[in-house]
Amino acid sequence: MARNSLSPRISTDIIEFVKSNAMRKGDHLPLQMLADNFRVSRAPIMSALRKLEQRGIVRAEPNRGYFLAVNLEAIDALQSETGEAADGDDAIYLRIADDRLSGKFAERVSENELMRVYAVPRTRLLKILHRIADEGWIERLPGNGWSFKQTLMSRKSYEAGYIFRAVIEQQAMLLPTFQPDADGFRKARETQNDLGNGGYEHWSRAEIFKANNDFHEMLVACSGNEFFLDAIKRINRLRRLLEYQITIDRSRLPKQTAEHLHILDLLESDRRSEAAAFLYTHIMGASRIKTPKV
Amino acid sequence: MARNSLSPRISTDIIEFVKSNAMRKGDHLPLQMLADNFRVSRAPIMSALRKLEQRGIVRAEPNRGYFLAVNLEAIDALQSETGEAADGDDAIYLRIADDRLSGKFAERVSENELMRVYAVPRTRLLKILHRIADEGWIERLPGNGWSFKQTLMSRKSYEAGYIFRAVIEQQAMLLPTFQPDADGFRKARETQNDLGNGGYEHWSRAEIFKANNDFHEMLVACSGNEFFLDAIKRINRLRRLLEYQITIDRSRLPKQTAEHLHILDLLESDRRSEAAAFLYTHIMGASRIKTPKV
């Protein structure tokens, strides 16, 4: 009847926050600090913490607040029990993407038709459609209805996307404002190492994909030019859909990881133009190996 | 109560269509053809034609359809009477932009506040906000409300934008898929010439701005890579807002036009890398001259 609560998402965010800040058992979790961090008020933070308390991840002390009740390692075990289902909006979003890629839709669809098919109220559907429009694979027609664009479907777009990424990332690295970010580099190294130490086999496809994107976005962020970063983020969001359809070739991951680390090495020894050239071939190389199902 | 009719827009579109296809007095305007062209059904075309009939631009013959009643030159005279006001959505959009640039808003605003200020229903406000979000200068907060981004305001973003454009356009031109578009080139030459023959003084700021953007987007379209084109279109939409705030230095226009024509010349004589290099300095040159008011 009323809207979906933020608290499930906030719960996840808090766990991620705790992890990435390497917090320890017993550390204090002030409401306002978390609220500022996630750009919401204290209310949804409270309700998220109450839920984490029920799961035993945090401990409440009357009038003193919430404290981390377990160590980092223990969280993973507790967390996996919940079996992360994609939240409502995301689930429908992915179904639309699937149905589109498998050709279930005509190019042109009406809102009412979509409401019927997915059994969602209009408000929610529109939110999702706007998100898709933002990603660029559907558009509002002037009269009634929406029209899917070709972007996702064709082999040609797929290659054009790789070229775009390769050019943007390389050029971003060559900008005079480019400045390696020590902290970002350190974290990237950690992730790539984790990926090397067993991550290849155990991590989910989504996790591997995210780690890869994070790496590239971190690099572009170093350019100090928000437009380059936005462009990369935008195309990566679109890419996510296609890559989900593709079987990851895990045997290629060691090479990929090594190349990532090599780029960091080159940058840290001030060999920027070499790094940029290598980055270009690194990205274009990836496009040749994978083959979309569609 | 119900939605705004498409017909005013369609009327304008039909006039533009007639002009750009160099149609003559007496030519037939079939409903279905126009409907397909504008991607709507026949209904709004009908109602638009009925309105054009009242203005004497088209003539209806029972059971035979609508025919152009005047010559092209006469249309301009008849049309100007209507005094094109920006349509409702666009008006509010521009007010929001103005109010934002003049600092009337806090960074963070709620939907209700905006509804009160502009006295628009939520549905319409949301449509506008989504458009703004798509352009990248506002974003939905996780909880309630929206947050304006810094993008528009800072000198630094302004320069970053020019760099982005220069890089993208240059690189687009260097792609192996780049292929000059004879028809596009011809039309571009025409426009640039018109601009030279009196356009400098008479054309409105918006018209001059549009001509410039069209030129650059046409060039990037020749790359055959939709991602480059999207990126340029996106940043140009954003630029429109800022440039509106700036007084055009009309004395620079002759040089700009000459440079545009020079780029076409270079491309047509197969000196592509020269053209690309020249394009880069052309864009960066423009950034140095103009100074934002803000």
Place this chain on the structure above:
DNA sequence: AATCACATTTTATAGTTGCAAAATGCAATT
């Protein structure tokens, strides 16, 4: 055969209202 004109069906927006969630103010506690 193409196209229009009209009648009918379908669609989407404006305008409600109810309510749970989010935001916020402030006294109580440490």
Place this chain on the structure above:
DNA sequence: AATTGCATTTTGCAACTATAAAATGTGATT
């Protein structure tokens, strides 16, 4: 002084209705 925990206010999503516009099917006209 910082932070919680509760009470109050504000917000925005969902659900519904009415209605004008858009889409469409079909017989009539050229």
